[in-house]
Amino acid sequence: MKYLDEKCAICGGELVEKKVEKLLRGGKNMASLMVNAEVCxxxxxxxxxxQVIEQFEKIESELEKDDPQDIKAVGRAFQIAS
Ligand SMILES: [Zn+2]
Incomplete structure (x- = not known):
């Protein structure tokens, strides 16, 4: 975890750089990935x-396909009826 000189654009709080898990969705598919982010x-x-946002968009458009080619399935996603 690295402290940054910049402050949060929303609240002015302290920003750190760290790896976070990001969930992406496209159509009925979902993928999670670990990326570097600045977190308040x-x-x-x-x-x-x-660059990271561009990567998200690429993955999301891949997820919208029924059979994403470049993404390996690691499990199944379930929806709980409410
Ligand atoms: Zn903040």
Whole structure:
């Protein structure tokens, strides 16, 4: 975990750089990945670099396909009826 000079754009709190788990959705599919993000210690907001956001968009469009080619399934997702 690395402290950054910048402050949170939302609350002005302290920002740290760390790995976070991000959940992505596309169609009925979901994927999780670990990425570097800047996280506010005060409000918990996460900030991503444009490159990381681009990566999210690529994965999400891949997930929208019925059979994502570049993504390996590691389990099944379940929806709980309410
Ligand atoms: Zn904040």
């Amino acid at each position: 210690l005060h409000c918990g907001e996460r900030f991503y670099t444009p």
